Amino acid sequence: MKxxxxxxxxxxxxxxxxxxxxxxxxxxxxxxxxLFTHCATVPHLTQDTLHTLSNLPAVTQVTxxxxxxxxxxxxxxxxxxxxxxxxHDTALYCSLHDSATTNPAGHxxxxxxxVWGSGGRMELTVAKFMALQAAIKPDFYQSMADGETWxxxxxxxxxxxxxxxxxxxxxxxxxxxxxxxxxKQAKIFGVVEGGNILEERVRSAxxxxxxxxxGFVLDGFQSAAMKQDLRSQLITxxxxxxxxxxxxxxxxVGRPDxxxxxxxxxVDLFEGFFPxxxxxxxxxxxxxxxxxxDPETAGTSPSTVLESNEERxxxxxxxxxxDSCPENMTRFEMNLNDKRYREDxxxxxxxxxxxxxxxxxxxxxxxxxxxNELLAGVLLMLHNTAHYLRFFxxxxxxxxxxxxxxxxxxxxx
Amino acid sequence: xxxxxxxxxxGPAGMSAVKRLSHAAxxxxxxxxxxxxxxxxxxxxxxxxxxxxxxxxxxxxxxxTMKGITVEQLEELGCQICLGxxxxxxxxxxxxxxxxxxxxxxxxxxxxxxxxxxGGFQMVSLVELSEVTEEGVMFRSPYDGKEILLTPxxxxxxxxxxxxxxxxxxxxxxxxxxxGPRVEEAMHRSVRWLDRCIAANKNxxxxxxxxxxxxxxxxxxxxxxxxxxxxxxxxxxxxxxxSGGEEKDxxxxxxxxxxxxxxxxxxxxxxxVGYAVDLVVCVALGCDMFDCVFPTRTAxxxxxxxxxxxxxxxxxxxxxxFQPIDPDCQxxxxxxxxxxxxHALFKSDTAAMxxxxxxxxxxxxxxxxxxxxxxxxxxxxxxxxxxxRRMFPSSEQxxxxxxxxxxxxxxxxx
Ligand SMILES: [Zn+2]
Ligand SMILES: [Zn+2]
Numbered sequence: 001m002k003x004x005x006x007x008x009x010x011x012x013x014x015x016x017x018x019x020x021x022x023x024x025x026x027x028x029x030x031x032x033x034x035l036f037t038h039c040a041t042v043p044h045l046t047q048d049t050l051h052t053l054s055n056l057p058a059v060t061q062v063t064x065x066x067x068x069x070x071x072x073x074x075x076x077x078x079x080x081x082x083x084x085x086x087x088h089d090t091a092l093y094c095s096l097h098d099s100a101t102t103n104p105a106g107h108x109x110x111x112x113x114x115v116w117g118s119g120g121r122m123e124l125t126v127a128k129f130m131a132l133q134a135a136i137k138p139d140f141y142q143s144m145a146d147g148e149t150w151x152x153x154x155x156x157x158x159x160x161x162x163x164x165x166x167x168x169x170x171x172x173x174x175x176x177x178x179x180x181x182x183x184k185q186a187k188i189f190g191v192v193e194g195g196n197i198l199e200e201r202v203r204s205a206x207x208x209x210x211x212x213x214x215g216f217v218l219d220g221f222q223s224a225a226m227k228q229d230l231r232s233q234l235i236t237x238x239x240x241x242x243x244x245x246x247x248x249x250x251x252x253v254g255r256p257d258x259x260x261x262x263x264x265x266x267v268d269l270f271e272g273f274f275p276x277x278x279x280x281x282x283x284x285x286x287x288x289x290x291x292x293x294d295p296e297t298a299g300t301s302p303s304t305v306l307e308s309n310e311e312r313x314x315x316x317x318x319x320x321x322x323d324s325c326p327e328n329m330t331r332f333e334m335n336l337n338d339k340r341y342r343e344d345x346x347x348x349x350x351x352x353x354x355x356x357x358x359x360x361x362x363x364x365x366x367x368x369x370x371x372n373e374l375l376a377g378v379l380l381m382l383h384n385t386a387h388y389l390r391f392f393x394x395x396x397x398x399x400x401x402x403x404x405x406x407x408x409x410x411x412x413x
Numbered sequence: 414x415x416x417x418x419x420x421x422x423x424g425p426a427g428m429s430a431v432k433r434l435s436h437a438a439x440x441x442x443x444x445x446x447x448x449x450x451x452x453x454x455x456x457x458x459x460x461x462x463x464x465x466x467x468x469x470x471x472x473x474x475x476x477x478t479m480k481g482i483t484v485e486q487l488e489e490l491g492c493q494i495c496l497g498x499x500x501x502x503x504x505x506x507x508x509x510x511x512x513x514x515x516x517x518x519x520x521x522x523x524x525x526x527x528x529x530x531x532g533g534f535q536m537v538s539l540v541e542l543s544e545v546t547e548e549g550v551m552f553r554s555p556y557d558g559k560e561i562l563l564t565p566x567x568x569x570x571x572x573x574x575x576x577x578x579x580x581x582x583x584x585x586x587x588x589x590x591x592x593g594p595r596v597e598e599a600m601h602r603s604v605r606w607l608d609r610c611i612a613a614n615k616n617x618x619x620x621x622x623x624x625x626x627x628x629x630x631x632x633x634x635x636x637x638x639x640x641x642x643x644x645x646x647x648x649x650x651x652x653x654x655x656s657g658g659e660e661k662d663x664x665x666x667x668x669x670x671x672x673x674x675x676x677x678x679x680x681x682x683x684x685x686v687g688y689a690v691d692l693v694v695c696v697a698l699g700c701d702m703f704d705c706v707f708p709t710r711t712a713x714x715x716x717x718x719x720x721x722x723x724x725x726x727x728x729x730x731x732x733x734x735f736q737p738i739d740p741d742c743q744x745x746x747x748x749x750x751x752x753x754x755x756h757a758l759f760k761s762d763t764a765a766m767x768x769x770x771x772x773x774x775x776x777x778x779x780x781x782x783x784x785x786x787x788x789x790x791x792x793x794x795x796x797x798x799x800x801x802r803r804m805f806p807s808s809e810q811x812x813x814x815x816x817x818x819x820x821x822x823x824x825x826x827x
Contacts, residue, residue: 038758038761039757039760039761039762041758041761041762041764041765043762043764044763044767045764046486046746046767046768046771047745047749048486049486052485066761069760070732070757072733073732073733073753077733077735077753084751084757085750086754117760118761119760342506342510343513345513345514355485359484359485360522361514363506363510363514363520364477364514364520364521367476367477367505367506367520368478370505370506371501371505373480373481374478374481374763374767375478375479375481375482375483377481377763378481378483
C-alpha cells in the first residue's frame with residue numbers, strides 16, 4: 001500500500017492511495033471515504049442499483065459484527081468475502097464494528113472483544129479474530145482493539161488500559177498475521193485509542209507507529225462522544241506522531257462539517273456510514289457542496305462538482321408545530337417525511353445526476369415513506385451516496401485549487 | 414419469436430396498422446398462434462404504452478412501486494405491464510396529486526403499461542364494515558375514519574386520474590365460498606355497474622375498460638353473466654370472483670366455462686391467479702392475462718420460486734449452499750449470488766428481499782415466455798407435460814384438479 005501525497009495545505013492532505021491490493025488495480029483518492037456495507041452489500045442496494053452510481057470508492061468496507069456469525073461458512077467457502085458476496089471490482093477493508101450502530105459497553109476483557117451480530121453477542125479472542133480475517137481475506141483490516149473509551153466519564157485508568165490492551169492485541173495480531181498464509185497479501189492497520197486524554201492519545205499513536213502497520217485507524221472519536229474542538233485537538237496531537245506516508249482512517253465520524261474539520265487536522269479516510277444514517281431517518285442530503293469556479297482556472301480542471309444552483313435546496317428548519325424532525329437529523333439534509341413535500345414534483349436536488357433525482361420526485365419519495373415502501377430506502381440511499389461522494393470530490397477539488405475556505409463557507413452556511 | 418411480432422407501439426397512433434377490435438378502444442389483440450390441442454393461445458396485445466406479449470403474468474405494484482425494485486430493473490426483467498391498486502393509490506397519495514404528476518405513469522415514472530383494479534375488492538377484503546348498496550360500496554376510511562361511498566362512477570373517475578392503460582369495472586364482489594341469492598344479486602348488480610362504468614369513462618380513446626365476469630361457482634349464473642356482458646362493447650374481459658379459497662375443482666370449471674363463451678378476439682384476464690401450476694393450467698383453458706401478489710410477497714419472506722417448487726432461503730440448509738437459487742435462471746440475482754450469500758444477507762439487510770423479488774418476478778415472466786414460445790412452436794402440450802414432471806417428484810403427486818382440467822382440453826399427463 002502506498003500513499004502519494006500531492007499536496008499538503010494547512011494540515012489537509014491531498015493524495016492518492018495506491019497498491020491497496022496485490023494486483024494494484026485499485027486506487028483511492030484522499031481525502032476520501034469507503035463504501036459502507038452490511039454483509040458486503042451497500043444497504044438497500046443490489047449490484048444493479050448500486051452501479052447506477054459512477055465513481056464509487058474503490059474500497060468496500062465490511063464489518064466483523066456482520067461476518068463473524070458466518071465464520072464457518074466462509075471457512076468452507078475458502079475464497080473470501082469478496083467472492084462470497086459476488087463482488088468483483090473492489091478492494092476490501094474489514095473493520096471490527098459498524099459505525100452506524102452503537103454497541104453496549106462492558107463486554108471487553110483483557111483477552112477478548114465482543115461484536116454483535118444478528119444472533120447476539122460474539123466474543124472474539126485474537127486467535128478467533130485472526131481466523132476470521134483469514135476466512136474473510138480482506139486487502140486490509142483493522143487490528144483487534146479495545147475501543148470502549150468513547151463514552152463520557154471514562155476514567156483515566158480505563159483509558160490507559162484500553163491503550164495497553166490495544167497495543168497487546170496488535171502485537172499478537174502481527175505475529176499471527178505473519179504466520180497466516182491466507183493473509184500474506186493483506187495489510188494490517190494499527191488502532192489508535194486513548195479516549196479524550198491527550199497523553200494517552202499521543203502514547204497510543206507513538207507506540208502504534210513503531211509497529212509494522214500499513215496505516216492507522218483512529219478510534220473512539222465518534223460524533224456523539226466529543227465536541228469537534230476537542231476532537232480536532234486530539235487528532236492534531238495524534239497525527240503529529242504518525243508517519244506522513246501512511247494513511248489515517250477515522251472511524252465513527254461522517255457529518256460533512258466534522259469531516260472537513262478532521263481533514264484539516266490530517267485525516268485521510270472516512271467510513272461511508274453517514275449517507276446510510278440519513279437514509280434510515282427518511283432524509284436526503286441537500287447541502288451545497290459546489291466550488292465556485294475561479295474565472296482564471298475555469299475550464300482548466302475537469303469540474304466534478306455541480307454547477308452552482310440558482311435555487312438552494314430547502315433545508316429543514318425545526319418547526320414549532322407540525323411534523324417533528326427525526327432524531328439526530330443534521331442541517332445537511334431535508335426530511336422527506338414532511339408533508340411539505342407531498343406535492344413537490346421537483347427532484348431531491350436540482351441538477352443531481354443520481355438515478356433517484358433523474359427519475360423521481362420529492363412527492364414520490366414522500367409517498368414511499370408514508371406508505372412504508374421498500375423503494376424509499378433504495379432511492380434515498382442512491383441519492384445520499386451520490387451526494388456524499390460528490391461532497392468528497394468537491395472537497396478534494398477545493399484542496400487542489402486552494403479554495404478550501406470558500407468551499408467550507410458553502411458547506412457550513 | 415421476434416419475427417412474428419409487430420414492432421413496438423408507443424401510442425395509439427402506432428396502432429393504425431392493426432385492426433382495432435373494439436370501436437375506438439386503444440387496444441388491439443393479434444393472435445399469433447393457437448394450440449391445436451387445448452385452448453391456449455399466444456397473442457400480442459397492443460396498448461397505449463406498448464405491446465404486451467401474452468400469455469402474460471402482471472406483477473402487482475400496489476402503492477405505485479414494485480416492492481423495492483426500481484422501474485429500470487422491472488423494465489430489464491422484460492415486464493411490459495404491471496398493476497397498481499386503485500384503493501391504495503386513491504387513498505394515498507390521492508388522485509389529484511397523481512393527475513398533477515401526469516398520471517400513475519408519471520408519478521412512478523413507469524413507461525410501459527399499467528392496469529388498475531376498481532378498488533372494490535380491497536374495500537371488501539381489507540376494510541371492516543363495508544356495505545354494498547345499489548349505489549356503490551360504503552366503507553370507513555382506515556386513515557381518517559370518514560365514511561366513503563365508492564360508486565362505479567367514482568372508481569372510474571379515480572382510474573381516469575391514474576391514467577392506467579386498462580381499468581377494471583367496479584364489481585359487486587362476493588366471496589367465492591358464498592352461495593345462494595346473494596351471488597345472483599351480485600352478478601346482476603355487476604352487470605348494471607358495468608354499464609355505469611362504461612358511461613363514466615372520460616378517456617375511452619386512451620384507457621380501456623374491462624368487464625369482470627361474476628356469478629360465483631354457479632355455472633348458470635356465470636353463463637348468464639357472460640351472455641349479458643359480452644353484449645357490451647368492452648375491449649376486454651376479466652374472470653372475477655375466483656381464487657378466493659374455493660375448491661380447485663370448482664375453480665377450473667368456472668374458468669373454462671368463461672373462456673368457452675368469451676369472444677376469441679378480446680383479451681381474457683384471470684384475476685388473482687399466480688401460482689405456476691395454476692398459470693400453466695389456466696393458459697391451457699384459454700386465459701391470456703394473470704396477476705397475483707404472491708411471487709413478490711413470498712419473496713420478502715425468503716421464498717424463491719424454482720421450476721421444482723420453491724426454496725426457503727432462510728432455512729439453515731442453505732447456509733453453505735454455494736450454488737445460485739436456480740443454476741438455469743438468467744436473472745441478475747442468480748448470475749451473481751449464491752444461496753449461501755442470500756441466506757447470510759437476509760440476516761443483515763433488506764437488499765436480500767430485493768434479490769429474491771427480482772428472481773421471483775424473473776421466474777414468473779420467464780415461465781410465461783416459455784409457455785408462449787411453446788404455443789407459437791405448436792408444442793404446448795409437451796411443454797405442459799415436462800413442466801409438470803419438473804414441478805412434481807412423481808405423477809402421483811399431480812393435483813387431481815390439474816389433471817382433470819388439462820384432460821378437459823385434451824392434454825393427457827404421463
Ligand atoms: Zn440525487
Ligand atoms: Zn434467478
